[in-house]
Amino acid sequence: MNMAEVDKVExxxxxxxxxxxxxxxxxxxxxxxxxxxxxxxxSFSIGRGETLGLVGESGCGxxxxxxxxxxxxxxxxxxxxxxxxxxxxxSANELTSVRQKMxxxxxxxxxxxxxxxxxxxxxxxxxxxxxxxxxxxxxxxNLLDKVGLQPDxxxxxxxxxxxxxxQRIGIARALAMSPRLIVADEPVSALDVSIQAQVxxxxxxLKDEFGFSCLFIAHDLSVxxxxxxxxxxxxxxxxxxxxxxxxxYQDPKHPYTQALISAVPKPEAGAKRRDRLIxxxxxxxxxxxxxxxxxxxxxxxxLDECRTIExxxxxxxPGHWVACHLHSETST
Amino acid sequence: MSTExxxxxSGLKTHFMTPEGRVxxxxxxxxxxxxxxxxxxxxESGSGKSVTALSVMQLIESPGKIVEGRIILxxxxxxAISEEEMREVRGKDISMIFQEPMTSLNPVYTLGDQIAEVxxxxxxxxxxxxxxxxxxMLEQVGIPSPKAxxxxxxxxxxxxxxxxxxxAMAIACEAKLMIADExxxxxxxxxxxxxxxxxxxxxxxxxxxMMLITHxxxxxxxxxxxxxxxxxxxxxxxxxINQLFENPxxxxxxxxxxxxxxxxxxxxxxxxxxxxxxxIVPNLIRLPPGCPFADRCNHVMARCREERPPLFKLSDTxxxxxxxxxxxxxxx
Numbered sequence: 001m002n003m004a005e006v007d008k009v010e011x012x013x014x015x016x017x018x019x020x021x022x023x024x025x026x027x028x029x030x031x032x033x034x035x036x037x038x039x040x041x042x043s044f045s046i047g048r049g050e051t052l053g054l055v056g057e058s059g060c061g062x063x064x065x066x067x068x069x070x071x072x073x074x075x076x077x078x079x080x081x082x083x084x085x086x087x088x089x090x091s092a093n094e095l096t097s098v099r100q101k102m103x104x105x106x107x108x109x110x111x112x113x114x115x116x117x118x119x120x121x122x123x124x125x126x127x128x129x130x131x132x133x134x135x136x137x138x139x140x141x142n143l144l145d146k147v148g149l150q151p152d153x154x155x156x157x158x159x160x161x162x163x164x165x166x167q168r169i170g171i172a173r174a175l176a177m178s179p180r181l182i183v184a185d186e187p188v189s190a191l192d193v194s195i196q197a198q199v200x201x202x203x204x205x206l207k208d209e210f211g212f213s214c215l216f217i218a219h220d221l222s223v224x225x226x227x228x229x230x231x232x233x234x235x236x237x238x239x240x241x242x243x244x245x246x247x248x249y250q251d252p253k254h255p256y257t258q259a260l261i262s263a264v265p266k267p268e269a270g271a272k273r274r275d276r277l278i279x280x281x282x283x284x285x286x287x288x289x290x291x292x293x294x295x296x297x298x299x300x301x302x303l304d305e306c307r308t309i310e311x312x313x314x315x316x317x318p319g320h321w322v323a324c325h326l327h328s329e330t331s332t
Numbered sequence: 333m334s335t336e337x338x339x340x341x342s343g344l345k346t347h348f349m350t351p352e353g354r355v356x357x358x359x360x361x362x363x364x365x366x367x368x369x370x371x372x373x374x375x376e377s378g379s380g381k382s383v384t385a386l387s388v389m390q391l392i393e394s395p396g397k398i399v400e401g402r403i404i405l406x407x408x409x410x411x412a413i414s415e416e417e418m419r420e421v422r423g424k425d426i427s428m429i430f431q432e433p434m435t436s437l438n439p440v441y442t443l444g445d446q447i448a449e450v451x452x453x454x455x456x457x458x459x460x461x462x463x464x465x466x467x468x469m470l471e472q473v474g475i476p477s478p479k480a481x482x483x484x485x486x487x488x489x490x491x492x493x494x495x496x497x498x499x500a501m502a503i504a505c506e507a508k509l510m511i512a513d514e515x516x517x518x519x520x521x522x523x524x525x526x527x528x529x530x531x532x533x534x535x536x537x538x539x540x541x542m543m544l545i546t547h548x549x550x551x552x553x554x555x556x557x558x559x560x561x562x563x564x565x566x567x568x569x570x571x572x573i574n575q576l577f578e579n580p581x582x583x584x585x586x587x588x589x590x591x592x593x594x595x596x597x598x599x600x601x602x603x604x605x606x607x608x609x610x611x612i613v614p615n616l617i618r619l620p621p622g623c624p625f626a627d628r629c630n631h632v633m634a635r636c637r638e639e640r641p642p643l644f645k646l647s648d649t650x651x652x653x654x655x656x657x658x659x660x661x662x663x664x
Contacts, residue, residue: 057522058520162612192613194587194588194608194609195612196591200593201605201608219521222594225596249595249599259522260521263524263525264521265548266550266553267553270574272555278529279525282493283490
């Protein structure tokens with residue numbers, strides 16, 4: 001099974017057959033009684049300066065992928081290369097220098113900023129320590145300006161800011177070490193509608209200016225379409241489809257992708273009672289995922305083989321990957 | 333509208349007396365819900381949409397207080413009745429569902445017991461008959477094997493199933509008005525589609541009226557007949573659903589509509605930056621004397637900062653609280 005995806009240029013991030021299983025422990029002796037198969041064999045890459053959108057519903061493993069790539073977890077299997085370097089098995093010490101080049105923007109602008117630190121420290125601490133630059137505050141002032149805040153905001157504490165402003169601080173912090181890869185995990189979903197657009201536009205313009213690669217994780221398909229160059233769809237720990245933004249949204253192949261896009265409520269006149277695909281049932285548990293194709297319990301096009309045979313992740317046209325028996329003819 | 337009204341709220345003011353000052357969470361709100369119709373209440377956090385709903389239910393707790401206004405439910409002013417009579421109204425005449433069903437369900441009682449209680453309290457059923465009724469309700473909201481599941485506890489249900497159970501409880505007494513406060517916000521998009529579908533079907537079957545509170549323009553479009561847009565404790569625009577999208581009158585409504593990314597837009601018009609609404613929501617303790625949206629409005633005039641605009645009537649079904657509409661306004 002060749003799941004490799006060949007990129008023309010050397011990718012910034014390359015993930016091969018990544019698995020992240022969490023043990024479930026129970027009883028007095030904390031015996032392992034099972035596993036949560038959060039991420040179960042996922043391969044993809046992100047090119048230089050490219051933004052890959054990662055969508056899926058809660059529990060599909062999209063956040064776990066983001067955290068595993070940054071090596072906040074030790075992967076169960078597979079490999080992670082960042083800038084050509086294998087970081088899969090690096091120790092905590094070895095990771096210190098790599099982490100400067102990989103940063104994360106979190107969903108919760110309230111929980112992710114230490115309330116005891118001034119903004120200058122929140123943003124500039126890592127830079128000050130690593131660079132030894134005595135004028136590190138100039139760097140912070142410059143970053144604040146880039147994210148649309150005032151330089152004199154650096155004397156304040158996080159609680160003095162609104163949600164949108166805090167997310168700007170989180171973004172400035174992520175940029176402080178000039179990272180090559182940013183994992184943004186639901187960066188706008190906690191923000192009010194009128195503030196979301198401000199932060200999305202900010203991220204877009206910073207991407208152009210700083211040229212970092214980005215894994216943009218979100219459940220909001222409209223936001224991902226707007227910001228991503230390519231989009232991957234996850235279901236129960238598996239990637240089910242990966243394609244360019246246009247192909248994924250305008251010509252989705254996997255029945256789950258089709259249902260996801262169809263389910264997005266349309267903010268337009270006449271949307272009430274419009275025809276759409278409504279999936280039956282709930283997402284099964286990642287502790288005991290269905291056999292064969294994991295989507296077969298909800299799929300409107302289910303075939304016999306879907307219940308027993310797991311579909312390969314095939315490239316059905318250049319750059320368009322799908323894991324579905326309906327689209328496997330081309331590969332066999 | 334000449335149709336009969338299920339609910340009419342007029343001049344409602346609900347304030348919270350905090351140590352920092354008086355928070356004018358709801359500050360002169362008018363809204364009408366026609367019988368059998370759905371009124372969408374659109375607003376961001378702090379706009380007063382949930383406090384309006386809780387005021388209708390009279391579930392405002394100290395330091396909050398309804399300081400002014402009338403709430404006419406099916407011809408009766410429920411602000412004038414005793415707490416005992418109001419307890420009858422809750423559940424029997426108005427039911428309410430919330431964003432996070434887990435917080436409104438009791439974790440130590442089975443779902444059957446919790447739904448059966450509604451039948452026992454409001455309709456005087458025996459326990460056995462009430463449990464039968466509960467199973468019927470679960471069946472009506474599409475929960476599989478309801479006879480078995482009435483013996484399960486809330487934590488044994490998925491998020492979508494819990495919301496279905498909440499809806500079952502809400503319709504158990506055939507209340508004429510259902511208030512749904514962000515009923516799908518905590519749910520995944522494919523489950524959200526199921527719940528929206530369920531609410532629309534139940535409304536057809538039961539003929540109930542509905543107040544649906546949300547921040548999501550897509551959810552509004554797919555559920556509502558009429559819409560009120562709230563900002564800083566006031567209704568800034570009331571309008572029929574198609575007119576909301578085709579002919580929005582208030583700059584805030586226009587700004588919201590322009591600021592959201594829409595599926596497909598990037599491919600039909602090329603990628604454009606989103607149109608931002610600048611600034612942040614004003615502090616409800618120190619509201620400016622004029623229009624609360626003035627600081628963020630791109631049509632602001634000198635008068636907007638001095639004088640709060642009244643609601644100008646644009647047609648029988650359309651009104652906007654904006655000085656720009658003064659010349660367009662018709663008299664009553």
